[in-house]
Amino acid sequence: MKAPRLISTALIALALSVPLGLMARADGDGIPTSPDADQARTSKLVHGLLSDSRYAYRPRKLDPAMSADIFDRYLEALDPTKMFLTAADVARFERYRPRIGAAIREGELEPAHAMFAVYKERVAERVEHVRWLLERDIFDFEGEDRWEYDREDAPWAADQAELDALWRQQVRNDWLRLKLAGREPDEIRETLDRRYVNLGTNVAQLDGEDAFQSFLNAYTAAIDPHTDYFNPRSTELFNQSMSLSLEGIGAQLQKQDDVVVIRELIAGGPAAISGKFKPGDRIVGVGQGRNGPIEDVVGWRIDDVVEKIKGPKGTQVQLDVVPGSANLDSEPVRIVLTRARVRLEEQAAKSEVITVPDGGGEGVDKRVGVIKLPAFYQDFQGRRNRDGDYASATRDVARILGEFAEQDIDGVVLDLRNNGGGSLNEAVELTGLFIDTGPVVQVRESGGRVSVEGDRTSGVAWDGPLAVLINRGSASASEIVAGAIQDYGRGLVIGETTFGKGTVQNLVDLDRWPGGEEKRFGSVKLTVAQFFLPGGSSTQNRGVVPDIRFPVTVDASEFGESTHDNALPWTRIAAVPHTRYGDFKPLLPQLDVLHEARIAEDPEFKWWVEDVEQFRAERDKKYVSLNEAERRAEREREDAKRRERQAQRRELGLPLDPLAEDGSDDGLQANERDVALDTAREKAAEERPDPLLQESAAILADAMRLLEGNRQLSAQVLPESTQPGSWAR
Structure with missing residues (x-):
């Protein structure tokens, strides 16, 4: 298996x-x-x-x-x-x-x-x-x-x-x-x-x-691979991850030896606002209310400590805290916090702008807006309650697109790499930001009945040049969006073939049958349907194949739906009528030529390809040597490679790698490292050069320039010039 x-x-x-x-x-x-x-x-x-x-x-x-x-x-x-x-x-x-x-x-x-x-x-x-x-x-x-x-x-x-x-x-x-x-x-x-x-x-x-x-x-x-049982506590965690919110003190915790420590403070949460906590601080006692008895939580499981700390917004919790710089047997500091509803912004959509210089030096630089979307999240309860500020991937992306329009952005890259999916409704509504009314996904239930989910709201949030960046970790809702954009000819799809998850799951509350008020039985995330793209193809097993392909990091035999021995097979059903805004096939050969020429001269991209090849070779060995001299030589080669690359970055004026001096294996497990230093290292890793994103922006800029400079090609690729996807800026 x-x-x-x-x-x-x-x-x-x-x-x-x-x-x-x-x-x-x-x-x-x-x-x-x-x-x-x-x-x-x-x-x-x-x-x-x-x-x-x-x-x-x-x-x-x-x-x-x-x-x-x-x-x-x-x-x-x-x-x-x-x-x-x-x-x-x-x-x-x-x-x-x-x-x-x-x-x-x-x-x-x-x-x-x-x-x-x-x-x-x-x-x-x-x-x-x-x-x-x-x-x-x-x-x-x-x-x-x-x-x-x-x-x-x-x-x-x-x-x-x-x-x-x-x-x-x-x-x-x-x-x-x-x-x-x-x-x-x-x-x-x-x-x-x-x-x-x-x-x-x-x-x-x-x-x-x-x-x-x-x-x-x-x-x-x-x-099937995507049906799961959640006990009551796991159900709560699943809902929390989908809603991007929790009620508590706003801190990420981890276990170190016998104590729970603060790994990171969530901006805007009670713990961060208090100014009394730092990463690495240890929680040794928890009490309810302002004056409730303190329970010693040293040696407890982390989820039990979390259960004591969380609670309804507006209630109070006492924490006995030993600073990370003090001995564990030091006298703890007692801190009282009022719990609040905390938004997990770290997992929400984010944006940046990449300037792509004109390659020939005679044209104008292109400004490409990037939207990084890690999941298709939605606060279901907040939406049902008509909370005007409920978490929604579509709402966040629409807001960012509005900001891009004000900044005169030339094109947009929607980065769905490692986005494992989430709300089907969000996938449909988010696709509607880029197309006018029309079908987004077909859903076939167990009895064979097929329903069509689509965008029913006229107008778009972005009608200009668009690319979707995907990889093998892009799954489910990500595949719906990328596949629909491809079926409509609305934008370019760039990267690796996706995961291949083409099924739909619902969360079924098991407590609804016994009818009791107490949460006792948990829930089942149950596969209830299979989805198909507007063109009739399923993404199941095969995934979405990009228009412009990057080197494969992991292939279908190693990671993806096809690795599951009981996954549903690929199939297709009849297409449903949908607008075809463009056809990028005539453009792809020229884009491939420009892409290959550019990455041949791009040191960051070449280094990435080298690292992927090395990773695959090491993984295929399935063993490591226990010879010290051999392992030490390997380590020294890796250290030298990082130093050499950093020196070349300086010489070429490229952004430096913040982890170049801190990349050696320290031999420790994650829960054995200094929490504050480890968290800082994670943050630094987010600032590392991203040659795939840079190249995606460059490919989109190439497409814009080719279409701007060749009216005949533009008419062939984008015949619906007055529709979304005209790319006329």
Whole structure:
């Protein structure tokens, strides 16, 4: 099986942390051998949804074949790298294989909990062994040993001795990374011991709710790659991510050892406005109201701490905080904050302007406005409540386009790279900013009924030159927008072929059936339909193919819908009538020639291509050497390459790379670094040169100049000169 799912991979112990969406209660030390009443009811509700064609686009009967499939997926979720369980463990689990279907159907989930309990025991054993190894072993780094980290297709370890050998190689790699970063043996030993203690603690805190959610997601994954079960807490997080807002203090938190620390303050939130917090400050106690009792939260799971800190706007919360610069046992400072609704602006649409010089020196520079859209977000509740300031990707993009019009921008690049999608409604409305009325997407339901969603509002927010920048991480709603722009001939599509997710999901609240007021059963993100572009083609599996192609960073065998073994196949339906504003085919050969000539002379683009090729070559090896001299030579070559490139940037007058002096591997996990420095480094990374964006703007400028200078070509490419897409500026 390819590409394990997000929720299931929360159990990957090698990540050394447990993602927020999977964690549940702080007091759950044991794994029950049978579910509680709510879990049993939830299991039956989920089965009812996924086996009923009135709800699921592709329902599947829980037969013996599917039971076996769920069993395999659950095993993969528990131990995807096969570093904890042995072949003997898996053989003992085999008795559960034929029982999985009945267990889900009847809410008798003992197999899931029993397997989860063994997994936890094995993690504890591995941590104990690694700590013993760190105390006694002296590692050498000579010879031709290597650590083969890709174990997806490897067999299960035959016994404990084989696991010991595997873990010794991993620990040797961890040690070598820290040694190459300049750390001394005692410091290395202390760092790694703490790392694996944290691993053991995180997994020990997993409880029956974690086991249940992971198991149900093995079931939903057997239906299709994009159906998921969310427990009540995960449902809240999902809605928060879609609405780009939360009610709380406005701080991003992370776990470091036994304490929760502030990673970043959200602008405009109560914590930032108070002026009393800094990144790296540690929260050791939380109390409700101005005078409520303080609970010591040291050692708690991060989601439990977050649950205590969040709350309705207007309410108060007390925080006992130890500054990052003080010892943890120092007297904490008590701070009282009033919670507020906080907008997560960091994830909202952003803009910039790129000036593209005239290549021949005789024309006029082109000013290209860029809109970076990381997701198709919408505050559904705010929209239903008619909140005039609800979060909306379309509203934000429309505002930016208005600003561009006032700035006399010549063309616009809509950057959808790594935009994994979001609201279908936002995709439709955002496309309507660039086209007049017309269909945007066709939606086919499970019974075969096809409906058409489109822009019904006359007029456009931008009628000028347009390009859409995509990559393999552009999925779902991004593919609807890029594909519709391409079908309409409204703009150029530039980049890599997209992910290939052509299905529609709805969030189904499981609490709506029992009818209780308390949130007990969670929700299912359920595939309910497949979408097709106005021209009738699905993006499913194949994705959107760009007009001008950049080198492929990852191909379809490595990442994308096609890596899922049960993804829907590509198909097409009849097209629906829609305006064809232009046809860029006659223009593409000239654009390709200009593009190839320019990148041949563009050092930033050439460096990017070199780095992609190197990344692909390293990834294809699926191992790293454990020879110190070899690894040190590799490190020195990388350091020299960064220094040389930075020197060339200075010589050529190019923007400098803010991470050129800070690019070496420090050997640390994310939760082991200084929080303030790590956050600053992330911010600096956002300012690194982006040759793909620069080149996209240059391609759009090329198209404008070619069409301006050749009336015959312009009439051929853009015949609807009075319509949106005329590109007449």
